[in-house]
Amino acid sequence: MNWDIFIAPYAQVVEELKVKLKGMRRQFEYEMEQSPIEFVTGRVKPKSSIIEKARRKAINPENIEKELQDIAGVRVVCQFVDDIYAVVDMLKNRHDFDIVEEKDYITRKKDSGYRSYHVIINYPVETIHGEKIVLAEIQIRTLAMNFWATNEHSLNYKYAGKIPTEVKSRLKRAAEAAFQLDEEMSKIKSEIQEAQKVFLRKEDKKKEPKKG
Ligand SMILES: Nc1nc2c(ncn2[C@@H]2O[C@H](COP(=O)(O)OP(=O)(O)OP(=O)(O)O)[C@@H](O)[C@H]2O)c(=O)[nH]1
């Protein structure tokens, strides 16, 4: 199998989804002065990670495309927890892909402490050989959930998946603290948003050309 040929449609999907989700963010800012989307990232799963995951999950190489859901992955990071559900609703209303699975690790966090909402989609991508339906994963999480997950990911990498018990329990406590942070911020959401709107208006005024 030629790896570049195999990966090309996934790279295309990641780029297209990033453009579309960033477009949603921009539209929100123009129309409402604020957006449920803080930022969007995306990546094609590295080759070594695909091979390792396929081995870990005992997936036959010929079934990788059907069974590995996150070769193409994008991430939508939001300020507040209810922004996540607003984004999920918007994804459900789109007609350019089909949702095949939803994983709500917010109401049911993982044992590690991980929280996020995952939407798995079938995305039709145009290739030089015609349309190809490709699986992709959209992770939606708050800034606090993202902070936790990024740090936990680094520790998992450092300890090759075997994080010492002491560090693990600190991570669980940190996950609880991130959860509390999200809860508290949600309670003062309207005040924060009002302040951010005033700030945006001031920034826009600065950009206006001076009269006279
Ligand atoms: N940092 C961190 N990320 C996680 C954790 N669990 C899941 N993820 C992320 O979510 C993705 C999908 O995880 P799952 O929904 O559990 O599905 P999966 O593909 O079976 O993944 P595995 O948990 O690796 O078996 C992973 O590839 C990670 O990017 C976690 O405990 N910590």
Ligand SMILES: Nc1ncnc2c1ncn2[C@@H]1O[C@H](COP(=O)(O)OP(=O)(O)OP(=O)(O)O)[C@@H](O)[C@H]1O
């Ligand atoms: N859907 C996604 N969108 C954007 N970035 C992602 C997504 N999923 C993972 N990443 C990031 O891509 C990088 C490589 O992650 P990688 O795919 O190797 O591992 P993983 O998805 O966290 O774990 P696993 O192999 O266990 O599923 C990490 O920085 C990870 O945070």
